[in-house]
Amino acid sequence: MMKRYLPHPLLTLVLLVVWVFLVNEVSAGAVVFGLILAVIIPLITANFWPARPRVRNAYAICEYGLIVMWDILVANVVVAGLILFRKTESLESKCVVVPLDLTSPEAITTLAGTITMTPGTVTIDLSADAKSLLVHCLHAPDAQGVVDDIKDRYERRLKEIFE
Numbered sequence: 624m625m626k627r628y629l630p631h632p633l634l635t636l637v638l639l640v641v642w643v644f645l646v647n648e649v650s651a652g653a654v655v656f657g658l659i660l661a662v663i664i665p666l667i668t669a670n671f672w673p674a675r676p677r678v679r680n681a682y683a684i685c686e687y688g689l690i691v692m693w694d695i696l697v698a699n700v701v702v703a704g705l706i707l708f709r710k711t712e713s714l715e716s717k718c719v720v721v722p723l724d725l726t727s728p729e730a731i732t733t734l735a736g737t738i739t740m741t742p743g744t745v746t747i748d749l750s751a752d753a754k755s756l757l758v759h760c761l762h763a764p765d766a767q768g769v770v771d772d773i774k775d776r777y778e779r780r781l782k783e784i785f786e
Contacts, residue, residue, distance in 0.1 A: 628662070630669040633678060635661045677727075683783045690776060691737055702742040705762055717763045718747065721756045721770050725778060728753075730785035737777050744769075 629635055642657030643649055678684065705714065725731050735746040735756060743761040750756075763769045 631665040687780045698742040727785040730781045
């Protein structure tokens with residue numbers, strides 16, 4: 624019965640929290656409307672999710688979220704410094720290929736989204752075989768260092784969560 628009305632309970636919870644953050648107000652109206660959206664959206668999209676993604680480690684999700692928020696904060700400061708205090712000619716913009724160990728589509732999507740949300744980097748493309756991401760970096764004097772950071776900070780944790 625629960626699966627019929629809440630096909631993806633974790634997605635419902637995430638949608639509710641995101642809605643409350645977007646509205647920037649914790650009121651009865653905001654929470655009720657968010658709850659309505661959080662229940663309806665997974666019901667409408669349930670046919671597109673034949674199998675639920677397996678989320679294995681709740682602690683790892685919290686850790687991942689905190690690390691991503693910290694990295695976004697730090698990257699904002701770094702990018703602001705690059706834009707304000709460096710000459711354009713001194714920036715070393717690069718496209719970097721990040722080989723993937725992840726196999727879950729949800730994990731790969733989360734990784735690509737995380738990279739894009741972090742200022743200074745944008746995920747450009749996923750290879751046809753889903754074995755690598757192409758990432759544009761605003762300033763990357765050490766391309767291998769960028770790959771190592773992505774694999775260590777994000778991919779390793781996503782592997783713990785999804786695979």
